[in-house]
Amino acid sequence: MASVGYSKKVMEHFLNPRNVGVIEHPDGYGKVGNPVCGDVMEIFISVKDDIITDIKFRTFGCGSAIATSSMVTELAKGKNVDEAMRITRGDVANELEGLPAQKMHCSNLAADALHEAIKDYRARKAKK
Amino acid sequence: MDQIYLDNAACTPVDLRVIAYAAPFSDGTIGNPSTLHSRGLGARAALEDAREKIKALLHAEDDKCIVFTSGATEANNLAIQGTALRNPKLGNHLVASAIEHISVLNPMKGLQKQGYTFDLIPVDAYGMVDLEALKKLVTKGTAVVSVMAANSEIGTIEPIREVSAIVHDAGAYLHVDATAAAGHIPVDVQRDGIDLCSVSSNDLTGPQGAGALYIKSGVKVQPVLVGGGQERGLRPGTENLFAIVGMGEAARLTQLEMVQEADRVRRIRDALITGMVSVKESYLTGHPALRLPNQASFRFSYIEGESIVLLMDQFGVQVSTGSACSSLTLEPSHVLLALGLKHEQVHGSMVLSLGKSNTPDQVPHVISAVTETVNRLRALSPLSNDRR
Ligand code: FES
Numbered sequence: 001m002a003s004v005g006y007s008k009k010v011m012e013h014f015l016n017p018r019n020v021g022v023i024e025h026p027d028g029y030g031k032v033g034n035p036v037c038g039d040v041m042e043i044f045i046s047v048k049d050d051i052i053t054d055i056k057f058r059t060f061g062c063g064s065a066i067a068t069s070s071m072v073t074e075l076a077k078g079k080n081v082d083e084a085m086r087i088t089r090g091d092v093a094n095e096l097e098g099l100p101a102q103k104m105h106c107s108n109l110a111a112d113a114l115h116e117a118i119k120d121y122r123a124r125k126a127k128k
Numbered sequence: 129m130d131q132i133y134l135d136n137a138a139c140t141p142v143d144l145r146v147i148a149y150a151a152p153f154s155d156g157t158i159g160n161p162s163t164l165h166s167r168g169l170g171a172r173a174a175l176e177d178a179r180e181k182i183k184a185l186l187h188a189e190d191d192k193c194i195v196f197t198s199g200a201t202e203a204n205n206l207a208i209q210g211t212a213l214r215n216p217k218l219g220n221h222l223v224a225s226a227i228e229h230i231s232v233l234n235p236m237k238g239l240q241k242q243g244y245t246f247d248l249i250p251v252d253a254y255g256m257v258d259l260e261a262l263k264k265l266v267t268k269g270t271a272v273v274s275v276m277a278a279n280s281e282i283g284t285i286e287p288i289r290e291v292s293a294i295v296h297d298a299g300a301y302l303h304v305d306a307t308a309a310a311g312h313i314p315v316d317v318q319r320d321g322i323d324l325c326s327v328s329s330n331d332l333t334g335p336q337g338a339g340a341l342y343i344k345s346g347v348k349v350q351p352v353l354v355g356g357g358q359e360r361g362l363r364p365g366t367e368n369l370f371a372i373v374g375m376g377e378a379a380r381l382t383q384l385e386m387v388q389e390a391d392r393v394r395r396i397r398d399a400l401i402t403g404m405v406s407v408k409e410s411y412l413t414g415h416p417a418l419r420l421p422n423q424a425s426f427r428f429s430y431i432e433g434e435s436i437v438l439l440m441d442q443f444g445v446q447v448s449t450g451s452a453c454s455s456l457t458l459e460p461s462h463v464l465l466a467l468g469l470k471h472e473q474v475h476g477s478m479v480l481s482l483g484k485s486n487t488p489d490q491v492p493h494v495i496s497a498v499t500e501t502v503n504r505l506r507a508l509s510p511l512s513n514d515r516r
Contacts (some may be wrong), residue, residue: 006438014435014438015439020507031510038452038471040511041510058508058510059508059510060430060431060432060472060475060508060510060511061453062432063434063438065453066435066508102456
């Protein structure tokens with residue numbers, strides 16, 4: 001059933017996901033649910049001088065959801081939050097050498113979770 | 129690494145004896161069963177021999193009751209559309225269990241456009257049809273009721289005899305999709321009171337591309353495809369002789385070896401279940417006892433089935449899932465939802481269907497692959513507290 005035809009890169013990230021886990025006291029936290037199939041993704045970030053110094057994720061979802069979360073954390077790590085905010089689902093899919101059409105929505109989730117975490121960071125910063 | 133194939137419900141390797149038996153029919157030299165010369169006669173004899181073997185498998189009263197089709201999907205379509213449309217006097221109400229195959233449900237839904245009404249029989253948490261609900265659903269206007277002999281996704285075996293009594297009391301016809309059951313448990317159309325019964329070649333370890341519909345003597349059915357007069361006009365088109373001859377031989381062999389083989393795989397299956405339910409927060413789906421001997425299905429909390437299938441494959445074990453993420457429509461399995469499971473519970477489904485290639489010594493590897501898969505995916509899951 002799972003012969004959706006993933007690229008090597010997707011399988012590689014799925015099998016060895018980067019930045020898995022939680023950050024106990026994050027500077028930003030984002031959690032999104034997938035309206036299409038009901039999956040959940042969360043991203044934690046530590047930020048110093050607007051640079052994402054650490055990032056972790058957890059995902060309940062398909063192979064492509066796991067691979068895209070892994071990829072988005074790699075793309076965001078070390079980036080300025082404004083830059084990271086501009087990472088799109090297209091960027092994530094491209095870096096993974098493409099996703100099957102019916103799996104594009106999973107990459108949405110990854111980008112959204114990252115953006116939510118950055119928004120949360122900004123909101124917390126504004127309160128200080 | 130040796131591969132361990134546990135997805136026989138999706139595609140069953142064809143029995144090598146069957147391939148050898150049917151091989152002479154694969155190159156076109158045997159002829160067309162409809163022609164009159166000597167070549168055609170050989171073909172006709174082979175076709176009728178295969179029919180005889182399917183008759184024996186289902187314990188049909190007459191070999192004329194067996195119509196060959198291209199597979200179970202076509203047999204299901206013929207059974208439902210062909211019977212409903214041919215018997216308008218029976219009424220325009222159709223009933224199916226909530227866990228029927230899509231090739232039963234969709235023809236019924238399709239007939240709604242032609243003025244038919246359609247109801248689903250609910251099932252309990254084990255997937256057993258609710259007989260009380262069935263009694264209320266079938267009325268004088270019900271034409272066809274479809275309840276499968278056993279379900280391939282959860283293994284549950286349905287109480288066909290009880291269903292048949294209720295359906296016949298109301299004067300309707302009973303169609304039974306025996307695709308998953310035939311060859312694994314006895315299916316006897318006379319004993320069980322079945323009017324129409326679908327089987328598939330590949331599920332009997334025969335070649336793909338053939339299936340059959342049993343039509344009880346006296347039940348009138350009209351063709352779905354129109355063309356020549358093959359299969360008593362019910363299934364026009366030159367017969368796929370290789371697949372049909374193979375299906376017949378596969379039916380004969382499976383029937384001959386059924387008791388022994390069912391016993392053999394049941395033991396492996398039970399060992400898999402014992403090992404699997406020891407995994408934390410894992411649950412057997414389907415009926416604990418009344419299930420196909422070659423079937424085991426589970427769900428694991430907090431993780432998703434497509435990921436399970438992909439990781440298990442890395443360990444050399446091929447399995448299936450009913451998760452939404454794994455289906456092209458992104459819809460979760462209607463079978464698992466019908467059991468009353470929540471969407472996220474269906475997500476963690478894993479289905480094993482055993483076959484000839486499975487042996488008891490594979491069990492420890494499968495269990496450790498599952499344990500490792502579940503642990504790895506739970507460590508990634510925001511729903512689980514298992515942090516590694
Ligand atoms: S998360 Fe469900 S399809 Fe990707």
